[in-house]
Amino acid sequence: MKGLPFIRYVVAFMAGIVLYDQLPDFYQLPLIAFLVGSGLLLSGLFHNWGKVVKPVQIKSGVGALLILLALGWGIIWQRTASNCPDNIIHLTDTLRAYEGVVAAQPESRAKTFRVELELRRGKVGRSNQPGRSEIPHWQSLSGRVIVYLNKANQPMPRYGEVWLVTGAPRPIDPPLNPGEFNYKRYLSYRNIYHQQYLRPFQRHILGIEPPSRITQLATFVNRWADSTFIQQIGSRPEFGIVNAMILGVRDDLDTELYRAYSASGAVHILSVSGLHVGILFNVLTFLLGFLAKRPRGKLLMAGLQLAILWFYALVTGFSPPVLRSAGMFTLLILARALGRPQQLMNTLGASTFFILCFDPYALFSAGFQLSCLAVGGIVSWESSLYQSVTFPNKWVDKLWKLTVVALVAQLITFPLGVFYFHQFPTYFLLANPVVMMLSGVLLPLAMAALGLSWVPYVNDWLGLLLQKVAWLLNYVVTQTGELPGATWDGLWLSPVAMLLTYAFIMSAVTLVLTRSKLYVWASCITAALLAGVNLWDEHQQLNQQKLAVHFLPHRTAVSLTDGHKSTLVSDLDSNDTRSFDFYLKNTFGQWGISDLARADVRTATLSNVPAYYRTNEYALWVWKGRTLLLVNKLTTSNWRLPAVVDYLIIRRNALRNWNQLNGRVVARHIIFDDSNKTPLTDKLLAEAKERSIACYSVRQMGAYVTELE
Structure with a gap:
């Protein structure tokens, strides 16, 4: 990384931040790193003091990196609110x-x-x-x-x-x-x-x-921009997309429209981020490029770019992702204006370093990670890939350039995207070039609409044009999202598999760019390791047999899992996709469930379970040699079971006191789901502790999951 000093600095600094996150109580480690680093730095400086030609100072370099590691640990400790005694x-x-x-x-x-x-x-x-x-x-x-x-x-x-x-x-x-x-x-x-x-x-x-008066001003400008867009655009779908892209507010964005953006791989355009700042920067560079040829034109161009970029940051309410990107592009604009050599990777490293000094916890933000990876990948690979194919037609060439940017950004971010969001848009190459092209029109048009909102007639025409561009963007995304197989959903990557995926991508891309045999072996080894990890996960999932009582607020949710198949017995409304997606979807994704059957615990019978009996008071079934009893009522009749059951699941406040179970049922495991009232469950748990009764509450302890052998 010669010539890219800030890349080394920021890597060492991030190592200190991660060290604190994983080992916050081992303050001896950063202290040792600081002392050893200081010793190496001083030793290297003293050893080369007075030499006309100084050799490569490895000791001093390693020492400086160790000091930066300690600095990263210290800054995140200082920025952690829980370390304040009055918190x-x-x-x-x-x-x-x-x-x-x-x-x-x-x-x-x-x-x-x-x-x-x-x-x-x-x-x-x-x-x-x-x-x-x-x-x-x-x-x-x-x-x-x-x-x-x-x-x-x-x-x-x-x-x-x-x-x-x-x-x-x-x-x-x-x-x-x-x-x-x-x-x-x-x-x-x-x-x-x-x-x-x-x-x-x-x-x-x-x-x-x-x-903060600055934040107050940003909030005021954000609200003013919101009211201005309402007057200029009018129609809700188009206003919703402009509000999301420009102001970062999704309140007026329709759920189905949001899903269409997610399915087409364009959901990133809905969150104000570095992508928007980058698009605005490129458009401004193109529109103001004529100034660079005039005397002091570079300084004037830089001033206009900085004014518009920071006005956009103000309009977004100083959204943290926009602030981070505005800081990076500010360094780039100043470097161009002052005629300094530009190393985009070094600029990225410098902006990341200063951002983490101010907000070290940004390192753990998915948006920050994806943004840095996308920019780093585009800076490193876009030029080589773009030049690998040439088109004589100017417009086809521009489309190819946009396609390359989308391809590189998707390639470098998809493992992390799958790790966080568990899906992959199949037609991202079809939608993203068009989305980026329309975004390149919509963003500066929106800025112009705000800047000229006080001019009669002009503001009406700009508002109408903005509404039409937003409509076209929604139309393209909606049509792409409705294509068959638009989203590859239910994907899951473990941390190890994600790191191996990145290792393979880096090795394979470096192999293509350098043609070195070393990276042939690196690509093969990482591919083999990745395949081994995935095969082992597949083997474990294929042989899994689980009983789970899930946490679902104020509801019942019990699942029976065998291999890649699972049956979910619950009282969750089938239309309540939000609760299912938030609480349960990732569980079945992590377990590799490809066939999920759902049954209503109140009415349905389980056709795929060998033995099942249900009354209004209870439901009893046998699965994999285990008996499961789900109790709804204990007060209306004197029913009793002669045999011991393996799992007794209490729901809907059926159990009021432990004496109600005497002579009725004996169970090896007693579980309270969250359809029971919390105060009642807490009282029963306290009494159970006094009586030495083993029981489990999903509200207090989390989902009850047991492996059946």
Whole structure:
């Protein structure tokens, strides 16, 4: 990586960040790295002091990288809110009320407003611990809380509002099903550990004190742009796509339209990100290119580019992905204006380094990872692939260039995309070049529509043109998404398989570019290892036999899995795809289920289960030599089972006290699903502990999964 120093720096810095994430309590490791690095750096400098011709300073280089590793560890430790002693996560007294300020732009959901509150102080009361004060008092408190405020005819909260909230937030739940999205970890990377659902009467607005005037301005501009687009565009589908692409707001985006973008491989266009900044940068470079030939034209061109790019960042409400990309392109624009040599990979490394200094947890963001990979892949491979085929026709050549960009970006990001989102768009090469071309028209057109919104007639024509371009973009995406087999869904990559996939891609691409025999062997070895990992996973899935009682809020969900087939018995409405996708879809994807049958626990019989008996009070079935009893009621009749059952599943508050089971049923395993009320389940669990009864609650312990041999 000669000539790319920031690539080395940022890799060492990221290593320190990852080290803290994996081993936060082993502070000795960064301390040792800092001491050893300082020793090597000073030793190398002293050894070469006074030499006219200095050799390659390996010691000093390694020492500097070790110091950067320690620096990465130290910065993320300093940026971790839980390390502050007054953070809410350390509170042991009972929190009765707290004061906080709206610290980010609120989001509108179907029934609630999602608000991020920055805590200032809290009113704490009596604690169960001896020695604690019993008189409620106010004390300093820090941290952030996600608050879901019931709309109930309430106006949208404003950035900077100071709230007095009664009640206490609760810690965010960890994932309770295998493979479920880890929302707790996602929010912890934003230093948020608690959430609370509020009724309007639980909060009082004390005033407005914006934490940042710049953010307040960005929020105001974002709202102004939203109202401007409403007046200019009018129709909801087109307004929804413009709002998502320009402002990062998806509230007005239809669910079916979003699925079409996902199926066509163009869903990335709906999230304001580095791609949008890159498109805007390229369009501006093309439109303002004539200035570069004039005296001081480069400086004027750079000034206009920076003004428009940062105006776009302001319009998005200073969205973090846009800020990161705007920072990278700012370095690139300044380098061009000052006539400095441009190394795009080094610029990417420099911008990534400074971004991580400010926000080290950005490293764990899927958007940040995908953006960096896409830009790095395009910078490294796009030129070689583009030049491998030439077309005499100018427009065909431009289409080929867009296709190459889409191909390289998809190639470098698809393993990570499959790892996070478990799907692959089959027709991405068909849709993405057109989507990028139309986006290249829509983005600057939207900026012009905002900038000239005060000019009569011109704003109407720009709004009409913007609406037509958005309609055409939606039409192309919708038609592509409706093609047969548009989405390859249900994919799953383990971390090891993902890393091996990247190793194979890197080896294969390097082989094509260098024709070196070394990379033939590297490609073959990584391909063999990847095949071995996949075959082993396939073998385990083919022979699996699982019984699972899943966590599904306030519902029942039991699955019987044999190989790649599974039967899900639940009371989940078949139209409630959102709950299934969030809580259960990833579980079956992780298990490699290709044939999922669904049955309603209230009405259906299980035709594929050898022995099954159902009444209004209970359902009994035998599967793989195990007996499963699912109890609905214990109060209306005196039914009893003469034999011991293997698994007793309690649902719908059927069990009120443990004496109800006496003389009725004996079970080896007792499981409470989440259709039972939480206070009742907690009471029964406490009594079970006193009586030495072994039982399990999916609400408290997560999904109950057992392997049947």
